[in-house]
Structures are given as C-alpha cells and as structure tokens.
Amino acid sequence: MSVMLDNRWFAVRPAGAEIDHSNHFDPLLPDAAARKRYRFTISELRRLRRSLKIPDVVVTKAGDKISGLEAIALLCRRLAEPAWLYTIANEFGRSEPAISRLFWHTAKLVYRNHKHLIYFNMPVVEARIARYCQAIQEKGAPLPNCWAFIDGTKQHLCRPSPRDDAPSGENLQRASQRLMD
Template identity: 35%
Template sequence: MGDLSIENLLFLLDEGLLNFDEFLILESEIGHNKSPQLMPDGPRLNFSALSDEQCFSLFRFSKCDVRRMINTLRIPSKFVCKNNSIATGLEAFCITLRRFAYRNRLADLVPIFGRSESELSLIFNSTLDFIYATHGNSLNSLNQRWIQRGLPEFTTTLGNLCPLPNCWGFIDGTLRPITRPSRFQEITYSGHKRIHGLKFQSVVTPNGLIANLAGPFEGKRHDAAVFRESGLGDELVRYMNSPNGEPHCLYGDAAYAVNQYVLGPVKGIRVSPEEAEFNRQMSAVRQCVEWGFNKVIQTFAFLDYKKNLKLYLQPVGKYYAVGAFLTNCHTCLYGSPTTDYFGIRPPSLEQYINNR
C-alpha cells in the first residue's frame, strides 16, 4: 500500500479498476495517520462575487434563482461527508449543478471550487442523494396538484391543435448511452440503437414539464415492456379521469398498445386519407416529447457524456432522474421550447416543488 497515493487511486477509479467503496477503504488506509479532512487545492469559490452571467454560465441558473432553489428544495445548511469534509449547502448545490452542467471530470472542478477530487466526489454524491431522496417522488406519481389543475388547459389547448380532445400529454422512451459495462453487457445493449445504455420512460405535458419518469430499465427492453413494468398504467386509471368519468389519454408512438388511456398512430400498410391526416396532425404535436428529452441533456450535458457514465461505479440512473428533476425546475423558472410552442406557462418553482 505504501506506493499508492490519492492521485493513483483517483486514476484507478476513473479507469474503472476500483469501485467507489473500494476507493474509500484504500483512501482511509493511506491517510489513517492524517487528518481525514483533505486540504483544499486552491481558493474556494466566492459565490457573491459572481455576476449573473457568470453564474448562469457555470450553473445554468441566475444567482438569485440558485438561492431560491436552495430555499425551495430545502437544501441543508451544510453537508458532512464520510471523510469529515464539510461543505455549506450553497457550495454543495453549486458543485452538483456544475458537475451536471458540462461534460467535465472531477479534475475540471478543482480550480473552480478549490477542493480535491475526492472531496468534490463525496460532496456531489451527498447532495445527489439528498435531492433524490427528498424530491424524487415528484417524478413518480401523477397525483400532483399542478398536473390535476392543469388538465383542463392541457386538453383544451391540445384539442385545438389535434383531433384528440381528451389528450393531455405525450409518452415516449429514451435510451441514454453509457460506457460499455465490464460485465453483463448484453443486458444494457440495444440491438436497435447498437449502443449500451439505460432506458427511461417519460410523460411530457404541454407546459414543458416531465410529469412522470420511470426507470432505469435495461437498454434491451422494448418501450411496451417498459410501460407494463413502470406502473404508469395503474396511475392513469387512478388519476386521469374527467369529473364525468371520461378518461384523459396520452399519445405515444406505434410501440405502445392502444387502450383508452394511451393512444397511438393508426397502423397498417394501407390507411385512409382521414387516418393519414390524423397521424400527421398527431405527429406534429408529439414532437414536444423529444424536445423534453433534448432539454435535459442540453441543460445538463454531463448526462450525455457516456465516457464518464460507468454503470457499476456510479449511480447512473440516479444521475438522470435528478437531472430530469432539475430540468423541470429550470423550466419552471425559464420556460422551454414546449412552453413556447403551446403557450402554456408551467407552475412556479414553489408550486411545483411543494405540490400546491
């Protein structure tokens, strides 16, 4: 053990030769006679000195909105990590946003935050776990007040643009690429896309928010199988009915089995002119679900950095779920292409987070 250093361990971690638990054990053995709190590598970030433009470039949110999110998301005043490193809630949240914002490695964050790579990793994961545990349920249930209150406007707006008067949103699956795993590679391999990845299912509403996110699932899974296992069908039956008992429906592509809560294009080699026109009009409005997927990875480009998404070393599924949640927060504050296209404003950040 004497010839190993923290730098060597970080190299092995990045190369996939160590998992994170092994890294922590070896790190503690190397430094067992030293203080568990690592010394900073440079000056710490002075958040107050940043301009709004700098803050938006670094973290994807303005200065006032970063503080607003910390209050609304109930970010703790400080995080104490496994190695006894301490970070304020503001610093920890900024580290998380910056990590997501670009295709970067931990070494790229050292000059910004004046922290060692191991400290940054621990702080990032602590913040990630808190956000997921505290707010992850907002993407798992359709029993959200903003959804129920928005249904009349969703169906009215979509009814004016397409031939489905009871449609309230759109459903689709997406495959997020990851580094080829070291084992069980066939589970994550998609023969259709010819890449390794994890699959997620999203429901996007006309105000630009992801109303429901299910996953991760194995990359080889078909969208129809993902829908069956997601539990979304039961949620639709439970919550998506009008006061007179009529079902509100989602619209998806041809992969989904048609029922009263999920509809898709008319299938067949020969379709009537009316059916072809129905498919055309629905395809035009359904594209917003792709805009929702694109906004997640455009706002937080790290989620599209497959070289650094390693299944057995990192909680890759949790990364995407938290990224989708933070993207919803971004849409509440700044809107999205879907918001502009349909002309429906999302709820305020406080209404979305506090489910009121």
C-alpha cells in the first residue's frame, strides 16, 4: 500500500470540511441581514411561503424534515447568489446532501403548485443558444456547442448586446449587475 501511495498511483482523499451543526436558520434574523442573505425579510418569507403554498413542514423522501419557512428561506438563499453548497449547509447547520435534497424538494413543490403560471419560450431560448454557440466559436472555442461558462466569469465575448428598442445610452452590463446586487 505504501509503495502505491509513494509512487502516486492513487491518493487518499483529504477529509472534508466540517459543518457546524450548531448553526441554524434564525426566524428572528433582523430585516437587514435577512434581506442580504435571502433577498427577503423574514415577514416577506412568511408571506411568500403562504403564497407559494409551501406546507408548514416539508419532508423529503429521505426523511429530511424542515419547517416551511426554513424551506423557502433555503430556496431563496440558494437562488440569491452562486455559493458553494458547503457554505449554505454550514449556514443552516445541515449536511450538504440534506441541503441539496431539501432545495430540490422545495423547488419541485413550487413548480408543481405553479407550473400553470410558468411560461418558457423554448424557440427563443434555442435560437439564442445557437447564437451564443456561434459567437463563442468565432472567438476561438474548440467546441461548436459551448454556450455558457460554469464559473460565472464575465469575459469580453459574453457582454450583453443592446436591444433594438433600447433608449439611447442604455448600459445592459451595468443593469444586469444591478439586478444581481
């Protein structure tokens, strides 16, 4: 075994970072902190939970149990910004797999309850993705079907282009950044 490790034929995976299980969702979080973390205050999260018809207690198939308020807070936290699953797991004091299951379960609940209100214009999306692929390939990408970058970096080749009916001087780069802040 030591010969294999010494010759680097395979490596022992280092231990993962520990989740602080003493952390938990705080329903008394001040409004400023809640808005920063979830994009909503706690009272707005309560209203959102009722409006989206999230039950008082959410239970996954794996047996993860969470209050409806914490479930909607978790969903909003995960969608608020790109963050490592570990970061969110640590904030909520739950394991990464549990956070993943709870997030997807809550997202599916919202979708099942409101799918009749969701409109996804597939022809427009397909046309735009084809244009994105072409633009990226013209910049020298080796793959003909590359249309996004998973690390979220903004490069010169993926700057938003102005709309045909845009007011003069519209800056979509700044506008899209403002939406994310």
